[in-house]
Amino acid sequence: GESVGLHLPTLSVQEGDNSIINCAYSNSASDYFIWYKQESGKGPQFIIDIRSNMDKRQGQRVTVLLNKTVKHLSLQIAATQPGDSAVYFCAESHHNTDKLIFGTGTRLQVFP
């Protein structure tokens, strides 16, 4: 199940380093994946998405990697900044469900 807030796994990185946030998904039929960022007291914001016909997709300072063999998704943030501190969620869906299934969030803490 999902968890958020007090019981989240936490990743602490130094400003300027690269961050890698991981997510395991359970449904091999999932064909769409998305990462959200949620800052304290705000709603989740879209970061990047990827379809299952791709292994990698790049955005501005972010890269999503999809490994369908082991059902693993990762979000890489280059040159992490204090403004990147937030909770990050992955989500999956496939055309038969019509709803996103949210994964366990990870709290990213950036220190100077």
Add this chain to the structure above:
Amino acid sequence: DVKVTQSSRYLVKRTGEKVFLECVQDMDHENMFWYRQDPGLGLRLIYFSYDVKMKEKGDIPEGYSVSREKKERFSLILESASTNQTSMYLCASRPGPERPGYTFGSGTRLTVV
């Protein structure tokens, strides 16, 4: 950019009150969703709607109802608020299943006293 607007950021209501949480999206999206988010439990789906006047129960519909009379507006109703409904409520929308990603609103933090 798509905008999903939730009418209140913070709300305090008394036990037993009828509470309306409003959500409006401005991009003609077909699908709309209501979630609640609690520490340790993550995002849980309350209700969703694929189109006007259509609604389906999510994972935790008890104590809630919804209304979608117009495409742009999806309202969540707490018929008789209880303290265990104190939570962060998130509304989301998307064009349709062919574009599965949601756009979320800023959330409404509801406290029932």
